[in-house]
Amino acid sequence: xxxxxxxxxxxxxxxxxxxxxxxxxxxxxxxxxxxxxxxxxxxxxxxxxxxxxxxxxxxxxxxxxxxxxxxxxxxxxxxxxxxxxxxxxxxxxxxxxxxxxxxxxxxxxxxxxxxxxxxxxxxxxxxxxxxxxxxxxxxxxxxxxxxxxxxxxxxxxxxxxxxxxxxxxxxxxxxxxxxxxxxxxxxxxxxxxxxxxxxxxxxxxxxxxxxxxxxxxxxxxxxxxxxxxxxxxxxxxxxxxxxxxxxxxxxxxxxxxxxxxxxxxxxxxxxxxxxxxxxxxxxxxxxxxxxxxxxxxxxxxxxxxxxxxxxxxxxxxxxxxxxxxxxxxxxxxxxxxxxxxxxxxx
Numbered sequence: 001x002x003x004x005x006x007x008x009x010x011x012x013x014x015x016x017x018x019x020x021x022x023x024x025x026x027x028x029x030x031x032x033x034x035x036x037x038x039x040x041x042x043x044x045x046x047x048x049x050x051x052x053x054x055x056x057x058x059x060x061x062x063x064x065x066x067x068x069x070x071x072x073x074x075x076x077x078x079x080x081x082x083x084x085x086x087x088x089x090x091x092x093x094x095x096x097x098x099x100x101x102x103x104x105x106x107x108x109x110x111x112x113x114x115x116x117x118x119x120x121x122x123x124x125x126x127x128x129x130x131x132x133x134x135x136x137x138x139x140x141x142x143x144x145x146x147x148x149x150x151x152x153x154x155x156x157x158x159x160x161x162x163x164x165x166x167x168x169x170x171x172x173x174x175x176x177x178x179x180x181x182x183x184x185x186x187x188x189x190x191x192x193x194x195x196x197x198x199x200x201x202x203x204x205x206x207x208x209x210x211x212x213x214x215x216x217x218x219x220x221x222x223x224x225x226x227x228x229x230x231x232x233x234x235x236x237x238x239x240x241x242x243x244x245x246x247x248x249x250x251x252x253x254x255x256x257x258x259x260x261x262x263x264x265x266x267x268x269x270x271x272x273x274x275x276x277x278x279x280x281x282x283x284x285x286x287x288x289x290x291x292x293x294x295x296x297x298x299x300x301x302x303x304x305x306x307x308x309x310x311x312x313x314x315x316x317x318x319x320x321x322x323x324x325x326x327x328x329x330x331x332x333x334x335x336x337x338x339x340x341x342x343x344x345x346x
Contacts, residue, residue: 030071031059037185040088042068042332043157044187047086052179053077053172054084054163062087068332069293070270075180077172082165084176089158091271092330093264093290096153097198097233099160100133102269103149111140111147122196122233125152125159126184131192133233134181136174138167146170148177152184153232155191156330158271159184196233203238203254211301211309214284227275227288228262229255245311252310263304267314274313276304287313289324293331296324 032039038056039046049056059073069090076083100120108115118138125132133151140147146167152159163177186192229235236256243250243265255261263285265274270292276285279300287298287305305313312318329337 030061030068031073038073040071040157043071043088043090043154043159045088045154045157045159046185047073047180048183051075051183052176054082054176054179062089064292067293069330075176077165077176082163082169082172082176084161084163084180086180087158087160087162089160089270090156090293090330090332091158091273091290092293092295092328093227093271093273093275094153094156094158095231095271096133096151096158096193096195097231098264098266098273099158099269099271100135100149100151101198101200102266103151103160104135106269107137107140107147107149111137111145112142114142115140120197122194123150123181125150125181125192126186126189127182128186128189128192130194130196132181133195133197134177135197136177138170140164140167143167146173148173150177150181151195153193153195154186155188156334160269193232194234198233199236199256200253201236201238201256203240203256211285211303211305214300214302227264227277229253229264241307243307243311243314245314247314250310250314252307265310265314274310276301293329295328295330297326297328299325 030040032041037046037048038059054075054077057074057076061068061070062072063070071088073086074083104117116138117135119134119136121134122130123132123134124130131152136148138146144167145164146169147162147164150161161177161180163173165173237253238256240252240254240263243252250265250267252263252265254263260278262278263276267273271290273290275288275290277288279286284300284302285304286300289296289298309318323341326338326340
């Protein structure tokens with residue numbers, strides 16, 4: 001089956017022009033409005049309704065309606081020329097550094113190769129040092145726009161903020177983003193993760209032979225969301241290879257200097273991910289696919305698959321991964337449901 005995916009957040013931003021009435025039910029489930037603030041209920045994260053010259057225009061769920069795992073709030077300047085969006089979402093593999101890394105690629109793709117990233121650093125979120133990644137882009141859309149983003153990992157949730165406006169309003173764009181970052185409030189600040197931009201260098205050349213999917217049933221399906229790689233930029237990664245697919249190019253990443261460790265292939269800027277994690281008994285690598293609120297587990301390969309095989313998996317053309325052997329679903333309220341399919345055909 002094709003890799004579970006959702007629209008990139010850059011694309012979602014462009015689609016949030018539906019009438020507020022069409023999203024009213026979602027807004028009730030996802031958010032609570034106080035007299036001065038907007039609060040993401042399940043995540044316990046709030047932002048003022050007015051911040052740095054931007055005012056709340058609408059809020060709701062970007063996808064997965066009614067589940068409360070993919071929430072957005074849109075803010076506008078008084079003249080409507082500066083647009084900002086706050087996303088609070090629940091990926092099964094939460095990593096602020098990967099969210100920033102994949103958004104960086106999406107921004108360049110969306111706004112063109114002339115777009116320049118002029119700042120990329122760790123900053124304070126809501127007064128808590130080193131817990132947000134801040135990125136600034138200039139000369140977007142052939143010089144017409146400035147855009148900036150920030151990323152936070154709190155408990156199981158990822159927070160993403162995007163602010164975009166005309167190039168001549170760059171100062172206001174940055175003031176808007178910085179105001180949003182500074183004004184974030186967390187029910188439990190202890191759940192914030194230290195976050196820094198990902199550090200990625202080339203890996204030594206890997207073995208490129210094809211792998212074989214064994215008949216081993218997945219062990220420990222309830223732990224399928226745990227991958228042994230440092231997250232949020234707290235360890236160095238290296239680029240193992242590039243995957244060419246019908247959808248585009250993807251990169252195989254692993255922890256630098258760790259032979260035989262886990263391999264991840266990020267597929268979008270919403271936590272979409274393929275992972276090959278060393279099996280607990282040392283017999284090979286188990287395949288898992290991660291998306292919003294969900295992890296699918298597919299069994300064990302005798303080695304890390306080749307780039308050709310991974311491309312087939314992403315394109316949905318690999319018959320060996322037609323049906324997941326186990327699925328773990330993560331709910332906004334913290335519930336975890338594991339479903340195991342026995343006797344999956346090969």
